[in-house]
Amino acid sequence: MGTAASYSRSVQGLSRCADRSPRVYYSSMWLIFLLLALVIAARPARALAQIEITWSPTMVRGHSTAPVTIVEFSDYQ
Amino acid sequence: MVQRSLAQVLREYDGRVRLVFKDRPLAMHTLARPAHEAARCAGAVGKYWPYHDRLFEAQPRFRRGDLLAYAGELGLDTDAFARCLDERRFAADVERDIDQAQALGINSTPTFLINGQRVVGATSVDEFRAAIDRALQERR
Numbered sequence: 401m402g403t404a405a406s407y408s409r410s411v412q413g414l415s416r417c418a419d420r421s422p423r424v425y426y427s428s429m430w431l432i433f434l435l436l437a438l439v440i441a442a443r444p445a446r447a448l449a450q451i452e453i454t455w456s457p458t459m460v461r462g463h464s465t466a467p468v469t470i471v472e473f474s475d476y477q
Numbered sequence: 478m479v480q481r482s483l484a485q486v487l488r489e490y491d492g493r494v495r496l497v498f499k500d501r502p503l504a505m506h507t508l509a510r511p512a513h514e515a516a517r518c519a520g521a522v523g524k525y526w527p528y529h530d531r532l533f534e535a536q537p538r539f540r541r542g543d544l545l546a547y548a549g550e551l552g553l554d555t556d557a558f559a560r561c562l563d564e565r566r567f568a569a570d571v572e573r574d575i576d577q578a579q580a581l582g583i584n585s586t587p588t589f590l591i592n593g594q595r596v597v598g599a600t601s602v603d604e605f606r607a608a609i610d611r612a613l614q615e616r617r
Contacts, residue, residue, distance in 0.1 A: 451580045453590075455497045456570070458520040462487060462495030468612045470605075471497045471590040472483070473574075473583045476513060476532045477506035477539060 479587055479599050480533050486605040494609055498529060500574040501586050508539035510571060515544040517567035518558055524551050592616075 453471060487496060500517075502509035512532050519528030531547045532539070541562065548558040561567075578588075589596040592612040596604065 451577065453499075453577055453581075454573075455499065456517075456520065458517075458523075458525045459498045460495055461498075461526060463492050464495065466493055466495040467616045468490070468494045468592055468609050469497060469590075470483070470494060470609075471499060473499045473501040473578045473586060473588045473590075475502050475506055475509050475586040476516070477502065477509035477537045 480530075482600060482602045482605055485602050486609060489606075490609055493613065499578065500571045501578045501583060501588070502571065502575070503586060506537075508537060510568075511541065511544060511562065512539040513571045514565060514567045515539075515548070515558075515562055517570055518561035519548060519551065519553060521561065521566075522553055522557075524553060527551050 455471070483496060487494060500513040502513050516525060516528050516532060519525055528547060528551060531551065535543065535547060544562060545555050545559055549555045578584075581590075585597060587598070587600075589600065589608075591605075591608040592615070594608055594612060596608055
């Protein structure tokens, strides 16, 4: 009995989607993709803008004018 | 192993590469945080790097007595060092490094940023060379 009831609801759901205009369906999909893309694009930019790495001069090895800086995040243990 | 690789590339690229050490003690390593604070206590009296190297050699023997013994080996005033350690004088500085690491999503160690380029894990000399050469080329 339970299986039959579930099946019936599922068919009803599918037929509702099928009734929707394809243009409306695709334009909502594009809107969702666009919003997702905007969120993904905005995240790293915000992260870079906000995170500043500072360090103590005593914890630096090498010349201060060196063109390459290796920042090591490490755990002694 | 990684420390040896780093030492080698610093020698090879002398003047072109500098190394910045940031504290990232992991929560599961209960003895790590005092060790990081101890290294900063040594740094306050001009012995950061010798103490840092000693800690990596002694890993994972980081009980209070061990940390004081390493300070003694390096000729530091152990009473003053013990006060620095017990007062947790550099706890906030270590915490600031952890906050920065977490903000960058750095949750495993070691993690390296080579001119911003992320390299994670036990890194060989060749891998360091490749990343450094790339960074040097990008600067030209």
